[in-house]
Amino acid sequence: MxxxxxxxxxxxxxxxxxxxxxxxxxxxxxxxxxxxxxxxxxxxxxxxxxxxxxxxxxxxxxxxxxxxxxxxxxxxxxxxxxxxxxxxxxxxxGKGFPLELFRDQDALLIAGGLGMAPLRALLHALLDDHHRKGRIIVLYGSRQPEMLLFREELVQLSLERQIELRFSVDFAEELPSLAGRVVCKIGLVNELLAELEFAQRNTTAAVCGPPALYNCILEELALIGIPAAKIFATLERRMRCGVGECCHCVVSGRYICKDGPVFNLEQLRKMTEAI
Ligand SMILES: Cc1cc2nc3c(=O)[nH]c(=O)nc-3n(C[C@H](O)[C@H](O)[C@H](O)COP(=O)(O)OP(=O)(O)OC[C@H]3O[C@@H](n4cnc5c(N)ncnc54)[C@H](O)[C@@H]3O)c2cc1C
Ligand code: FES
Known part of the structure; x- marks a missing residue:
């Protein structure tokens, strides 16, 4: 071992x-x-x-x-x-995203900035699961078009694998022209949510980004009908040991390194200082 x-x-x-x-x-x-x-x-x-x-x-x-x-x-x-x-x-x-809860469900992935990195790993896991059914929707916001990580790859995947992809940027002198049905708008990533039609109760959501994103979107997802047990977010804290021994990452009695970093909204609601 x-x-x-x-x-x-x-x-x-x-x-x-x-x-x-x-x-x-x-x-x-x-x-x-x-x-x-x-x-x-x-x-x-x-x-x-x-x-x-x-x-x-x-x-x-x-x-x-x-x-x-x-x-x-x-x-x-x-x-x-x-x-x-x-x-x-x-x-x-740590504990990652529960892939079994994304099976036979629509998957809604919402990322802000560098938060696209772990969600890209999730996206590839969903795409590699050939038995999986359901839509994959990706909403991704960044400061500027140049800061949209994996942009070309995501657009390509949306064409080849029918991922539904929408980008938002805080600021752009010129919005990029994107292939297929990919949209890029000026605004915040949570604004993309308002334009979306999907079966909320059959959806599992994963969110990753800065605390400001969590503040505005996690409860909103619950409000529109996604069960709190199927809304996941990943937390960041300063860490040392990674295995629950040094207490460096403890929030409201939970170890981010060992019990997380991925938590569902039911758990996050009990962790008052988490976000
Ligand atoms: C589970 C997890 C996953 C992560 N995944 C990624 C990833 O995929 N990609 C990635 O780039 N990063 C990721 N991070 C973040 C990464 O670990 C940090 O950026 C890390 O701190 C960088 O180390 P550093 O020594 O270069 O920077 P640091 O010296 O730690 O500084 C990083 C930033 O934190 C600020 N800072 C320094 N000390 C403090 C302090 N005491 N309190 C508050 N702020 C402080 C600094 O000003 C600076 O802006 C992840 C973190 C966690 C917990
Ligand atoms: S990093 Fe040591 S307890 Fe979490």
């Missing part, structure tokens, strides 16, 4: 620049790791520190892929590394 506190060596396999200060990093750990969407790993750089990150895809050929924003000291150091360098990886940690 692997020790959850002991990092395994992982080769930095590929770095793909995306939007400003957001790169796609893929890592090949020396021991294979299984990761479900919403779970996270802890990346450590010897002599610098570590940080938690979720994957933005299914594990493919042993590779764990994450979209990582240059945010502070450790991610800054990661951005200075090159392909072939070695980092430490611990995990997988």
């Amino acid at each position: 692997t020790d959850a506190l002991q990092p395994v060596a992982a080769v930095l396999h590929e770095i793909v620049p995306m939007a400003e200060d957001n790169h796609l990093f893929s890592f090949l750990p020396e021991q294979p790791m299984a990761l479900t969407p919403g779970q996270f790993v802890e990346i450590s750089l010897p002599g610098v520190g570590s940080f938690p990150v979720s994957s933005c895809d299914q594990v493919r050929n042993g590779l764990i892929t994450s979209c990582i924003r240059r945010a502070g000291r450790v991610t800054e150091a990661l951005y200075r590394l090159e392909e072939g360098d070695v980092v430490g990886l611990r995990g997988p940690f």
Whole structure:
């Protein structure tokens, strides 16, 4: 059995620049790791520190892929590394999205900014499930069109796999012209919800983004009829151990690292300081 506190060596396999200060990093750990969407790993750089990150895809050929924003000291150091360098990886940690609740249901994925990263992992898991029935609707908001992560891929998927895709941006000198029936509007992502027709009671929703997004959308989803037990959001907190031992991530008596980071709205309502 692997020790959850002991990092395994992982080769930095590929770095793909995306939007400003957001790169796609893929890592090949020396021991294979299984990761479900919403779970996270802890990346450590010897002599610098570590940080938690979720994957933005299914594990493919042993590779764990994450979209990582240059945010502070450790991610800054990661951005200075090159392909072939070695980092430490611990995990997988936490509880991810319950995929069984997305089966035979319409799936509504709502992302803000970098929140698209873990939801992309969920999206790919849903698409890889060939027995799954139901619509897949993706609403994604960002500050500007250039900051919409995975934009081309999402548009392509909407054409090939009939994902219903709508973008919103806070600001744009010019809105991008998008293929197919993809829409991009100026406004907030929750405004896209108002234009949508779907069977609320047969829908499972996943939301990921900044706290402001959670504040305006989680209760709204419940209000329009999606059962609170089928509305999921993923939380971010500063972490250390990742396994419920250091108490660094405790909110209202729950460990974000171990009991989450994915919680449903019934649970979130009881966690008063969660959002
Ligand atoms: C479950 C989980 C999943 C995540 N997934 C992703 C992901 O997919 N991609 C991604 O890019 N990031 C992700 N993160 C966030 C990532 O872990 C943080 O951005 C991490 O802090 C970066 O480490 P750093 O040392 O580079 O930056 P830090 O030095 O930790 O700084 C990051 C930001 O936090 C601010 N900050 C620093 N110290 C404090 C403090 N004490 N209190 C409040 N703010 C402070 C800084 O000003 C800076 O803006 C995830 C976090 C969690 C918990
Ligand atoms: S990070 Fe240590 S208890 Fe959650």
